[in-house]
Every structure is written in structure tokens, then in C-alpha cells.
Amino acid sequence: MAARSERGTAGDGPAYRTLADTLRAQILSGKLKSGDRLPAEPELCEMYGVSRSTVREALRALATEQLLVTRRGVAGGSFVAAPQPGDIAGLVQSSLALLTDADSVSVESLLEVREMLEVPAAGLAAARHAEEHLALLDETLFDPRGADPDVMFGANRDFHVGLLRAARNPVLEAVTAPIFGVVYERFVRRQAPEQFWTRVDHDHRDILDRVRAGDVAGAEEAQRAHLGGLRPTYERIDRERRATRD
Known part of the structure; x- marks a missing residue:
């Protein structure tokens, strides 16, 4: 050359x-x-x-x-290298976080893409899961009454990542997990009210029941309702975040 x-x-x-x-x-x-x-x-x-x-x-x-x-x-x-889904997800999440911090990407955009990916992922998890996936998802369930926010945050993250893994598509995990990570790190981790975590606990149990039953349409329906029900909280926190910066 x-x-x-x-x-x-x-x-x-x-x-x-x-x-x-x-x-x-x-x-x-x-x-x-x-x-x-x-x-x-x-x-x-x-x-x-x-x-x-x-x-x-x-x-x-x-x-x-x-x-x-x-x-x-x-x-x-x-x-x-032979990168794993988690390696790729980490890089994508870092880039998305920077874009979000610069207000180049809105929370609405993140939530829209998240719904496009996580709803069908729940259906795939219902169709493809193994018993080991269900066991790991069971371990992420928590009682929101008086629980530490960091404990609930970690359990919530583990539930969504576990659901992606139960879908058995590493590409789906690599592109979806970063969006979830940015949404929660930026808009939820410590700002979410108590009722937010109560809703999360309820929804996760509903989604898991439908995944366990192999109910593809039901799992997708429960995931869609979960994401839609929490959207107002994300949007409110984003408005407050922007107001403090102006």
C-alpha cells in the first residue's frame, strides 16, 4: 500500500x-x-x-x-475483538447520553423508539424464554414500600435487561438496552415519585405473568401499557430538568 x-x-x-x-x-x-x-x-x-x-x-x-x-x-x-451485547450497549448509551445532555435528542424521541423495540421484545420473551430466564426475572421483583431508590433502580434495570435476554436476540439487546439506560439515568433514578415505583412493581409482575404463560400478545399489551403509563413521569421530569437549566 x-x-x-x-x-x-x-x-x-x-x-x-x-x-x-x-x-x-x-x-x-x-x-x-x-x-x-x-x-x-x-x-x-x-x-x-x-x-x-x-x-x-x-x-x-x-x-x-x-x-x-x-x-x-x-x-x-x-x-x-469479539464484542458482547453489553459492550456495544455501553458505547451506544454513552453517545445517547451526551446527545440528550446537549438537548439534541428529546425524551419523547427516546420513549418512542423504546416502545418500538421493547413491546415486540416482550412478545419474543414470551415465545422464546427458558426457565433460567424466568428465574432471573423473578429475582428482580421488589416491594416498593420503603425500598431504597437505588435498589429499585437496579432491580428495574435488571428486569428490562432480563426481558431482552429472554427474547434471545443479542442485536435487540444491544440496541434497546442503551435507550432504557439513558431514560432511567437521566429522567428517573432519583427524581421519580413513590407512586412511580409502585406502578413499576405492579406492571413488572403483570408482564412476567404473561411471559411465563407464553402469552405473546398479552406480554406485548402489558409492556405497551407499562411504557405508556410511565411516559407522563418522564416528560414531567424532563420539563423540570430543562427549566432548571434555562
């Missing part, structure tokens, strides 16, 4: 970003596969006509995106 200028091609920005874009494209296209070892730093310098510091910055950027992992030792180096 022809050597590139350390500044990258015109309009591409820093050289490390150009190199990161090139390697990312090879990973996403499948040219570089999970587990593949990248050439050593000196080889990458030679291949792309850049300095070692540029190579290191590019590899660091890709590691931050969970596309590469670095291993030490004789058999070490940079390897194409």
Missing part, C-alpha cells in the same frame, strides 16, 4: 484518525475478523507511512470503540 502523508489525505484530519478509519473499515467489512492479530506497530508504520505515535493513537481509538483488544507478553499484540 502506498505510504500516506503523516497529516493524512486532504480534509481527512489527523493522521491517526485516517488510519483508525482505514482499520475500522477493514474490521466492519469482515476483512479483519474477530480474533485476528493486527501487524505489529513497526509493520503498520511501514504499511501506512506513519509514525509509531500515530499508530498507537489509532489503535487506542479503536480499543475505546471495543473493536480491538490489546494483550501483553510474547504472544501479545492488538487483536480484533
